[in-house]
Amino acid sequence: MQGTLDLLVLQSLSLGPLHGLGVSDRIAQITQNHFRVKPGSLFPALHRLEERGWLKSSWGESDNNRRAKYYRLTKAGQRQLKVETEGWQRVSLAITSALKATS
């Protein structure tokens, strides 16, 4: 789900800037390896979010001195994260109660 991926990318960047590989590692880490994002989905998502003004990218040095493109959340991105988190919580609550009601 595209919305889910966006939410995970935004969430993974909420603690600080990361490069593409960092984002995918962080997502694996915070979802206990439930989600492993492939580059074919990750990079389109990063570029899309950047074009919407929610992320900002800049070139930087990695831990082992490699040049890499780092992404960080913008103000608008932080707001969007809040909006999407709330939305997601509403949906998951609704789904959970719906499943309870039928059983």
Added chain:
Amino acid sequence: MPFFSRLASTWRNLSNKDVVDQELTEELRAHIDLLTDQKTREGLDPKEARRAALVEVGGVEQVKERVREVRMGRPLDDLSQDLRYALRGLRKHRAFTAVAVITLALGIGANTAIFSVINTVLLRPLPYEQPDKLVVLTETISERLAGVSYQNYVDWRNQNTVFENVAALRPRESFNLTGAGESERLQGRLVSANFLSTLGIKPIRGRDFLAEDDQPSATAVAIISHALWQRRFGADESIIGKQLTLNNQQFTVIGITPPNFRFGADADVSVPIGLSAERFKLRGKDPGITAFARLKQGASIDNANAELNTIAARLEQQYPDTNTGRRVRIESLRESVVGDIRPMLLTLLAAVGFVLLIACANVANLLLTRSAGRQREMAIRTALGAGRMRILRQLFTESTVLALAGGVVGLLLAIWGTSVLSSYIPEGIPRMNELGVDGRVLAFTFGASLLTGVFFGLAPALHSGKTNLTETLKEGERNSSPSHNRAGKLLVISEVALTLVLLVGAGLLVKSFWRLSQVNPGFDPQNVLAMQISINARPDEGPRVDNFLTELKQRVNQLPGVKSVSISNGLPFEGANFPPIVLEGKPAPPPGQDPSGLLYIVSPDYFKTMGIDLVRGRLFSTEDRKDTPQVALIDEVFARQYFPNEDPIGKRFKLNTPDADSREIIGVVRHVEHSSLEGRTTNTAEFYFNFDQFPVATLPRYVRRVNLLVRTTVEPLSLAGPVRNQIAALDKDQAVFNVRTMEQALAQSVAARRFSMILLAVFALLALTLAAVGIYGVISYSVAQRTREVGIRMALGAKTFDVLNLVMRDGLKLVFVGIVVGLAGALLLTRLMSTLLFGVTATDAVTYVSVALGLIIVALFACCIPARRATKVDPLVALRFE
């Protein structure tokens, strides 16, 4: 903020495409490096790690393409790519592009031109305030239309509750302007005081008429047209309040109408109708007027009709002598202005619509032929990953670009065309002074172009869907595609069918016109010069006018080339009075059914000059004078209508006025068509009084104009100058106008019909040409496709004739199917134009057969050229073709 961010991204993606792409490449390379580092740290050896990283990324190019796909501005980017590609393709195939654009331009141009006429005449609101509230009131007597009686108008105006205003107008009154400068005859109108205010028009200088001006005893005032003000008075601002001498009476100028103001017949002066109330005082026997009104808010035409007819019924009770059988008919002003011309314009629009369809078919065929050559190109693009949608979009972009180019050229053609057209448009078509291109016309052209583009783009697009990739790539370029042939055949059939419908329509109009020109008008229009003289004299100057006319006749008679000369009041295709009469010795007719007829007051030589035959009895002679018994001539219709089964000679009748002289009928002459060749006056009775016995003083008082008719042995117009000179030499105060031959007067009466006939014929010929080109194109293509087959046949011994036969048979089969479809279509569609026909039915077999034969001959030629080329095929070359 997100919006601007998107906008900025779109701009960046489109303008710095290479930089953006470069960065993406670097980002991905960095990603792979980082991943490799990670794998190495996890214990793989560097080489192995790198491979694992590449596998995990899974195709750098695909990832890049997926990123590109989500980028902003991607659709725009595609569009610009398609456009550039389309333009490059069109530039490369110049001949193809030129032919397609010209074909489309002709189709779209013709449509734009006709639409701009329709837009002006039918769609644009009339140039008055709230024009949809304006209605025209006409009177009918026993269902027949008649002029409105002024006295009835006054009662309608005073008694109705549905109108804000009811105005009266007497158009085409002429005024002799004398005094300062050359004397001039002006076209004018008599109007009620509320004439301009009912229309919502205000004078640009001075004031409007007031109710006080509209009285018999009022000071005479006049409102002049902007054109007269400019032309005669040099736009002099001090004209308001000045005096004009019109028909020897002083009028004070009180106002000037706006520059573009028009209502009905042109008029340079408007004067209150109330000044001449005397002329209109008799309810039954008066010069008719035109009445129009503005509906009150909330009132409808139906309300108005109901109420006015109630009033008419009341008037019928009150004035049984004059108002029996008189009813009111109300229609919108728009309908009364453009109602007659609508069928013609819609026919023309349908015709140009057909032309455009044929043009579309031709261009579609061109595109099909081209797309056959492009199958490999399309197959390669598909193999490289272009989706079906992407290819369709490309094809439609190309056809739209072509169509828009055609639209632009077509618009230019149309602008040029309408300006040429407008100088040939006959007087019969209303509102042509407003003709022009406006936003609606531009929108129409744009819409028509787009639609055209989609329409002819459809064929190759559908066709491209059927392409089999591997087959196409395997085969050479010269494969023949059955679906192309089928589409081509369909196009030929529809072109032939459409053209046939158009040709039949045009054929019917041409035949109508020919029929019309064969109508015998009852007089001989050849070699007759006619002109009008507006007699400028006071009522008491009768003898002076008589002398002037007698003298004039004698002088003109002596001019070389003159056979006979005549004076008349009343002339066919010009105008005559239509007075009620009383037949002596007959029982009084029931009220409202007074006998009447067209009155011509003519000098004895009139019949010789006009070439009107005597049926029985005798003509007027110079022996008939004022002091001899009063005589009259009647026409065949008069005799048949009022003296059925008896000899009219020797019977007596008189005009239905109190002091009219009783006259004896001395002869019967042939009936003359008075106002149209289409038979509108075929059953109208006509009678003649001798000019020499008719006191000039009793001629219609306000307009005393006479026709001078000259039968010549030379070209009639060559005598116009000498005759004018004679008039000027006798009395320079007499204004001469409307100089023409009777042949011209006749032609004028059918000018509107001729104009539309010529237009439709031009469109039909255009369609025929396009269709011929289309047939030629399709047959040529199929011949090219069959080169090998033809070669084999010839190698096996087929003769030239066999090959010719083979190719022609194929082409003509299509043409015949098209003709059958077209004949069916024509039978259905021409019924709609039956109101435009004269003397020919919409199913006229001769027209259908001759048009179909003509079309077959043209089609034969179109097939013949490629067929002959097929016979020139060298079997050896053809077989080596592959």
